[in-house]
Amino acid sequence: MKISRFLPTSGKVTAGLIIVFIFALIAIFGPMVTDYAPRQTGNPPLAPPSADHWFGTTQIGQDVFSQFVHGARISLGIGLFAGALSQVVSVIVGLVGGYFRGLADEVLYIITAVFLVIPGMPLLVVLTGYLPTRGMISVAIVITITSWAASARVLRAQTMSLRNRDFVEAARASGESRLRILFAEIMPNALPVVASGFLFSTIAAILAEAGLSFLGLGSLTTVSWGSMLYFAQNSQALLAGAWWWFVPPGLAIAIIGAGLALINFGIDEYANPRLRTGKSRAKAVKGSGMRQTAMSSAAASAEAGAAEGGSTVRSGLSDPSNEEASSPGVAQAAHEQVRASAEPQLRKPDVPGDPVITVRDLVVDYPIAEGTVRAVDHVSITLHRGEVLGLAGESGSGKSTLTNAITRLLRSPAEVVGGEITYHRGVSRSGGSDRGDIDLLNISSGDLRALRWSELAIVFQSAMNALNPVTRISAQFDDVVKVHRPGMAPKARRELAKVMLEKVGIDPERVDAYPHELSGGMKQRVAIAIALVLEPDVIIMDEPTTALDLLIQREVLDQVMQLRDEYGFAVIFTTHDLALLLEISDTIAVMQQGVLVEYGPGEAVHADPRHPYTQTLLRSLADLGANV
Ligand SMILES: Nc1ncnc2c1ncn2[C@@H]1O[C@H](COP(=O)(O)OP(=O)(O)OP(=O)(O)O)[C@@H](O)[C@H]1O
Secondary structure (H helix, E strand, O other): OHHHHHHHOOOHHHHHHHHHHHHHHHHHHHHHHHHOOOOOOOOOOOOOOOOOOOOOEEEOOEEEEHHHHHHHHHHHHHHHHHHHHHHHOOOOOOOOHHOOOOHHHHHHHHHHHHHHHHHHHHHHHHHOOOOOOOOOOHHHHHHHHHHHHHHHHHHHHHHHOOOOOOOHHHHOOOOEEEEEHHHHHHHHHHHHHHHHHHHHHHHHHHHHHHHHHOOEEEEOOOHHHHHHHHHHHHHOOOOOOEEEEEHHHHHHHHHHHHHHHHHHHHHHHOOOEEEEEEEHHHHHHHHHHHHHOOHHHHHHHHHHHHHHOOOOOOOHHHHHOOOOOOOOOHHHHHHHHHHOOOOOEEOOOOOOEEEEEEEEEEEEEEOOOEEEEEEEEEEEEEEEOOOEEEEEEEOOOOHHHHHHOOOOOOOOOEEEEEEEEEOOOOOEOOOOOOOEEEEOOOOOOOHHHHHEEEOOEEOOHHHHHHHOOOHHHHHHHHHHHHHHHHOOHHHHHHHHHHHHHHHOOOHHHHHHHHHHHHHHHHHHHHHHHHOOOOOEEEEEOOOOOOOHHHHHHHHHHHHHHHHHHOOEEEEEEOOOOOHHHHHHEEEEEEOOOEEEEEEEHHHHHHEEEEOOHHHHHOOOOOOOOOOO
C-alpha cells in the first residue's frame, strides 16, 4: 500500500495540514523552549520583541512568547475538545432522530430547531454567567451546548436519505442490530458531514473561547489567546503602541481558522473516490468484485488459456488484489499485451444501410496519479442506419468509455487523445439532400445540445436513476420535448407522451404516474419511450436490461426490436450478456482492455469466432448451455 495514495492531492489541503501541524508543534513543544513562566513578572514592562523576549513583554513585564505558546495549548485544546464533544452530540441526535423517526425524532428535532434559532454568542454569554466555575472544561461544555445543532440537522437529513438505501435494507434483512446499522452502516457514509462539522465546530470553539475571554467571561486565571487579548485590550496596548502583545494571538486565531477551513476542502476528496484521480481502482474493484458474470469468468479462463499458450494477457487494473497488475506500468501495457497475445480479428459488417456513426482510430486515456489508463485503444467501428451493434467485453474493457465518447459524456479525467467520431446526418425523413457530417469530437456545445436526444438518444443502465423520482412521467417527457420542439402545445405533448407509452406497452393512462408507482420493467420501458420520443437516428443503450429479470428483459428487448423495425433507428447495445447480444445484434464488437479484439457480422462471429478471447467467451456460453 503506497503512502502517496493517502497524501492530499490538493494544494489547499496540504497548506491547511501544514498550518495545523505547525500550530500543533507550537502547542506541544513551545512551552519547553521558553525560559519564562507565562505569568512570571519582573521583566522590563512593555519591551518590544528582542533576543531575550522574542514577542516582547506585557505591561507588567510578562513574556508574550511564553503566554503565546502556553495559550496555544489552551486555545487549541478547548477548540478540539469542544469540537469533538459537539460532534458526539450532533451524531447521536442526528442519527437517532433520522433513523428511528417517530416521537424520538420529533422531540429531538424541536430541540435542534430551538437551538438553531437562538443566537449563539448571547446564549454563550448568558450560560457562562451561570457557570459555577470558569474552568476551561466548563467553557468547552458551554461552547458545545451552543454549537451542536447545525451539524445535527444535516446529519439527520443524511441519515433519513441513507436509511432506505439497499445496503441498509440488506443489513436489516441480515439481522444486524439497530446500533450496528446506525454506527457501522450509516455512520461511515455520513463521515464527511461529521468531519466537516468537527472542523467547523473546532473553529467556532476557538473563536468562542477568544470572544468569551475577550469579554472577560472566560477563565482569566488561565492563559489563552483570548485572555491575552482581554488583558491587552484592558491595558490599552493599542494606544501604547504595544502591537506585539495583541498581534500574535489575534493572527494565530485567524491563521488556525484558515488552516482548518482549508482542510475541510480535502474531506470531499476523500469521501468521494470519484473526485480523486484514482477512480480507476474503485471501478476495477467494482468491476471485478461485484459483477461476476459468465463473461468475466470466461475472461479469466481466456487469460489462463493465453498463459498456457506462452503469452499472458493480464487483466491490468481489473484485479485489485494483484498489486503488480495494479502498477501503472502494467496498466499502460495491458492493451499492448492484448494485441501481442493475438491479432484483433476485424471483419466488415454485413449491413445494407449507410453509415450513421463512424469511429476511427479512437484513443481515450484516463491520466491518474499512478500513470495513464488507456481505456480505448485505437478503436474503429462503423454503425449503419438501422443496425444493431452489440458491444461486448468484460467489466473494465472500455465499453462505456467508447459509448460515452460517442455521446460526448466522458467525464474528467478522461481525455480523447486521438481519432475521430463522425455523425453522418444523411437526408432528413422528409427527404431532400444529404445534410452533411458532424465531427462529434469538435462540435460546439450548442450544436451538441441540439443533436443529443433529437438525433442521438441514450437509455441508461438503470432507469431507476435516470427517471426523476419526484416528477410525473408526463413531465419527464415534457422535459425532452419542450427543449427540442418548443412550439408544441402542452396538450399535444401530453398526447405524444401517451402514444409513446402505448408503443412500449404501457397503459397510456399511466402518464401521470410517478416513477415509484411503476415496476422496474415499466420504468425501463418509460426510459426507452423517452429516448424514442423525438425519433432519433441512433440510440445508445448501456446495459438497458441488466437490472430486470429474464422474462421482462426478453419482453423489453422484443419491444425494442419491434420499434427498431418501425422507426429504423440504429442501436449500440452494451451488455455483459453475450448470448443476448448474439441473438439481437447485426454486428458484434468485442473489447478487451480497451482493444477491439473481434468485430464482424453477428452470425459470422457466432459461427466462426476468430479471436481466442471471443472463442473462450463462446465456449463458456456453450458450457453453460450444456450444464443447464
Ligand atoms: N474516471 C476514471 N478514472 C480513471 N480510470 C477510469 C475512469 N473511468 C474508467 N476508467 C478505467 O477505464 C477502463 C475502462 O472502463 P469502462 O468503464 O469504460 O469499462 P466498461 O467495459 O464499460 O466496464 P463496465 O462494464 O464495468 O461498465 C477501466 O480500466 C477503468 O478502470
